[in-house]
Amino acid sequence: MLFMVEMDVNVPLDTDQERFAALKQAEKERFQELQRAGTWRHIWRVVGHYSNVSIFDVADNAALHDILTALPLYPFMNIRVTALCRHPSSIHDDDR
Numbered sequence: 001m002l003f004m005v006e007m008d009v010n011v012p013l014d015t016d017q018e019r020f021a022a023l024k025q026a027e028k029e030r031f032q033e034l035q036r037a038g039t040w041r042h043i044w045r046v047v048g049h050y051s052n053v054s055i056f057d058v059a060d061n062a063a064l065h066d067i068l069t070a071l072p073l074y075p076f077m078n079i080r081v082t083a084l085c086r087h088p089s090s091i092h093d094d095d096r
């Protein structure tokens with residue numbers, strides 16, 4: 001199942017910078033692992049924001065919930081999820 005996931009990262013001014021840098025590195029590693037697995041299919045930076053728009057390919061709603069809530073930066077994120085399905089005019093075979 002495909003989902004559009006919009007993530008906004010909010011970092012309070014009093015956040016410990018060293019701790020945040022470690023979480024950011026852990027997030028990058030998890031992100032790249034999920035990309036290699038084909039789970040986190042796409043990501044785009046939203047211009048002018050510490051936000052991204054991503055496409056996830058997961059088994060079901062619960063799988064997406066588990067992945068998102070386990071992200072290292074999850075405590076700093078506001079997340080919006082939109083379920084997607086194939087557009088009838090799409091020429092891409094991997095839209096499901």
Ligand SMILES: O=C(O)C[C@H]1C=CC(=O)O1
Nearest residue numbers: 009027028031050051052
């Ligand atoms: O940078 C972000 O938008 C937050 C998050 C998503 C991937 C990643 O490496 O960090």
